[in-house]
Amino acid sequence: MPDQVTVIGGSGALGSGLALRLAAAGVPVVIGSRDPGRADEAAARVREKLPAADVRGLANGPAAAASEVVFLCVPFRSQSETLTNLKEHLRDGQLLVDATVPLAAAVSGKATRVLGVWQGSAAQQAAEMVPDGVRVVAALHTVNAPGLKDLAHELDEDVLVCGDRRADKARAAAFIELIPGLRCVDAGRLEQARIAEALTALLIGVNARYKTHAGIRLTGLTDRPW
């Protein structure tokens, strides 16, 4: 059985879809939410669809402490506050997989635009905020939440993974690639996350224009680029 992972923001759109897909792949999942009641409800919704799933809900703090790999799937407007609150719960050796996209919608702007983040990207902001020894990679930005949540929807797309150490990226990819139809591509250092984050805003526009759930594929790569 794969190791357990935590999904912070697991009651939100992307987080709940990710928790569902990981659970469907046999991964034990801890769903974290600010409100433990909402985390419980989100876990119950996963078990409704997947009665055999090993999924439970916890408040963000204990949820973050519960697993070695922690996915952060919160809206940009909550990212900084969430990471401040997780400082006493995260620890050396854990891997944080940040999926935050700094959409301008966070400040009532358009979802097809991103904000400039002082550190360069939401992922770099996360890397600055986590306790020493917590590794950060960025991934999953471009994966459409409604497509994840619908188990009948066949995924067929790449996930750009950015991070400063290849081993960290491979560790995140090992979980993400348990989800059928998702292939991880090493997209470079963590600083490249600004591009993957911005690309999400472009895809949101494409989705509105074409009334679809677009994903991205890199062509010209071998099938298993890890």
Add this chain to the structure above:
Amino acid sequence: MPDQVTVIGGSGALGSGLALRLAAAGVPVVIGSRDPGRADEAAARVREKLPAADVRGLANGPAAAASEVVFLCVPFRSQSETLTNLKEHLRDGQLLVDATVPLAAAVSGKATRVLGVWQGSAAQQAAEMVPDGVRVVAALHTVNAPGLKDLAHELDEDVLVCGDRRADKARAAAFIELIPGLRCVDAGRLEQARIAEALTALLIGVNARYKTHAGIRLTGLTDRPW
């Protein structure tokens, strides 16, 4: 027979590949270069591979004036100077298809990083610099130049087209889609070009890492999104 197009920077890497592929698709092509001798040589190289091709070389100015649709394929460090020099040659009603990527390599930085352009993107800089009535769209950033230049290489990727009027984007797409294996996707307003431009820097990193010529595909779209 399709209308003639001009490729400014047609002796460069992307420009010569684009001229070759358009010529192979039966499009009459005028290759523009700062040095008309280099433009002639670039045209001769196309005719070596495609003896029946209707391709000729001109200095940038007359080349830009020669066609209703003008592709701009120059390095970022030359974009501004080129457009200044083209001011007296471009005219109302023409369409400029800007493929400029503001790679940090323009100022001895990394090709995996982009510069911040005051206007938001190289394409918006182009739009600011062209004479009144010249329409600007952005396209082709992510298409790998070596892949274009090798006719034996089967293209299989999407081209993100950004612009403020759909008719302009469709006009550019009508030419680009004459090249087998390229599909154009409406990627939103011209301001979105900053994302397509930056994505190119990410792909350059992927190409180095995976020793390939990666392109992008958007999944989840119908085959002919126009």
